[in-house]
Amino acid sequence: MPYKNPILPGFHPDPSICRVGEDYYLVNSTFEFWPGIPIYHSKNLVDWKLIGHVLTRSSQLSLSGVASSGGVWAPTIRHHEGKFYVIVNALCYYQPGSWKTSRTFYCSTSDINSYGSWSEPIYVNQKGIDPSLLFHDGKVYVTSQGVNNDKDIFWGIYQSEIDIETGRHLTERKQLWKGHTYRGTSLERPEGPHLYYIDDWYYLLLAEGGTEERHMVTCARSKEPYGPWEACPGNPLVHHYPQSVEEQPIRCTGHGDLFQDHLGDWWIVFLGTRRYPDTYDHLGRETFLAPVEWQDGWPVINKGNPVSLKMDVHRSLKQDGAKRDLGFEDNFDHEELDKSFNFVRNPYPDTYSLTERPGWLRLNTSHISLGQTDSPSWVGRRQQSFRGEFRTLMDFKPKMREQEAGLTLHANDYVHAEVAITFTKEHGRSVFSRVWRSDLDDLDELNIDKKREILTYEALNDDEPVELFIKAEPTTYSFGYKNSKSGECKVLGTMSTKWFKRTQPLRLHFTGVYAAMYCTDNGYSTLGHADFDYFKVTAEED
Structure with missing residues (x-):
């Protein structure tokens, strides 16, 4: 078989x-x-x-x-x-x-x-x-x-x-x-x-x-x-x-x-x-x-x-014969996280809670930012298919620009990209994408001190929970959100998967891409939290 x-x-x-x-x-x-x-x-x-x-x-x-x-x-x-x-x-x-x-x-x-x-x-x-x-x-x-x-x-x-x-x-x-x-x-x-x-x-x-x-x-x-x-x-x-x-x-x-x-x-x-x-x-x-x-x-x-x-191997061991389903959904209705979730390094005890708001995963604001050699407020899962989508519904009310929470794609401490919510004086509560440029002629020539990024902000104008998504294709990632009033899904930015290849120019890394929920105040030690109602993965088998 x-x-x-x-x-x-x-x-x-x-x-x-x-x-x-x-x-x-x-x-x-x-x-x-x-x-x-x-x-x-x-x-x-x-x-x-x-x-x-x-x-x-x-x-x-x-x-x-x-x-x-x-x-x-x-x-x-x-x-x-x-x-x-x-x-x-x-x-x-x-x-x-x-x-x-x-x-x-x-x-x-x-x-x-x-x-x-x-x-x-x-x-x-x-x-x-x-x-x-x-x-x-x-x-x-x-x-x-x-x-x-x-x-x-x-x-x-x-x-x-x-x-x-x-x-x-x-x-x-x-x-x-x-x-x-x-x-x-x-x-x-x-x-x-x-x-x-x-x-x-x-x-x-x-x-x-x-x-x-x-x-x-x-x-x-x-x-x-x-x-x-x-x-x-x-x-x-x-x-x-x-x-x-x-x-x-x-x-x-x-x-x-x-x-x-x-x-x-x-x-x-x-x-x-x-x-x-x-x-x-x-x-x-x-x-x-x-x-x-x-x-x-x-x-x-x-x-x-x-x-x-x-x-094409014929053998007598029985297989279920069904098409492999790489999709996943967790509504956080249990007392423990699903075994397939991971942290970066040993998590701190107060990083997350499944009881403070039943039916939601709460990530408390951490002073550890993404990219630090530490354990941020971060819960993620391996990407297992070249094509698919990651979605979460997040309730987050930041009070200052240093606070942010959302979805991140993570290769290692040096390479990651986000769609998230923060606060700005210009836009108030805003959704943004932080996307590495995908139009570089030769990423192999890029130096860690010369990395470039695009920040796209868009005002939300309300305090309602927001659905965030990352869509994966073999050559691109797209980052966006769903408007709570119109129901429209809007893409804020895209990037090439080339940035996440194992031999990408910043580091040789031995791991693979994760999609994760996170919450940080980027070093300011403020009090806050983000609540996630679900984490959904749809995947097309390659």
Whole structure:
């Protein structure tokens, strides 16, 4: 039966998966967003349900001061003797070209379906990123990309054995692999290691070539857990470069995790981005699925062919067959936010309330403005489709020009755009769009200090709630509002999605676009709030 890729659209990078009986559990990186590490459940590998998060308490992890694309990197999920384990690396600080203190830790639970059931962290003194666990023959191996000191990154794969109860090292850390040579060139940054024991062989699955167009999945094997290693003659196993966008819209493929389903078939989940002609990868890195066969003791992905958006794979696992619905609506009638909502970093306790005005989400005015390396009064959800719309009905009565609230599109601290309400002396209560210019000839030449914007204000002339919307197309975003009296929907501004591409000129970012509700006074510490009656997402499947 055919299925569609990606199986988890929108910002879902670095997938890791494990199976327990006929149940499948998958986790992803979350970087600076909170709660950390979503857990998805499936019975058929195609239809996934978000059942919770691993990191739900600040006692497990604080993201205070973590720069965009820092935070939670590349978790691995494994199951052993009735317990689930997720091991991960968290960077306390990150900027492109430099990183500072990182910590490897794991959390565990015996009840993966219970919210907040994951343990406090157990730390492993193994520097580096992308850690993985292998339970085999009474031993527990931690495999990760290694760092040779606090300043310099040594792009190799390292491994040690630990006591799973305490995280204490039982062996010294040893280097396993420096990476492969592809087409006569040494690949850069071997990372994302996953170690498996299959049919008397240890297999080491890696991501190499960096996180952009040259990203790929490679493999090596050994009879011993520390080598020597033999490179797979079919490397790279997954590689979608340098085909044109017209030939292959799936790009930047890497960071895979192998697994066997309950019927004995093998699969791989991996990350990638989607691009079409004249569009960009602004949705972020997503989770893809492909079948695996074994030939001469080596894994072969999708019969050696590039992975497609529509996979013609016949298998006996049952799928519901319905068209995937990426739409969403929350009327805030419950005591807790829907699990699919996120914050930027750990939220402050007084940020939001679902009880102060029942049936509405209240966001209290925060002195933290959009773009600060902090946690603003902000509640958002991933954009999962290139085409769709975000709408909210907001009740907000600002008293000064510094106060604003509305909808924002958020890529990171440096790139965002809004349709919102504020107060001006000229117009009184006003709706405005803050839209980055889309008519620049070459955004790659743009400097962060030279960014330009258009501010469009329009007086509202009443205090009634206002419906705000952001309409998404593959190449443009439109920002507008619905007039409470005439019912007319008016677009205030548009911008190119080019500004939100992952390699946009301000920063390389590892995340994807969010649409969020927010409320701020831009540093003035005033008292105020904005109430949101609903948050609706309509989406056309791509």
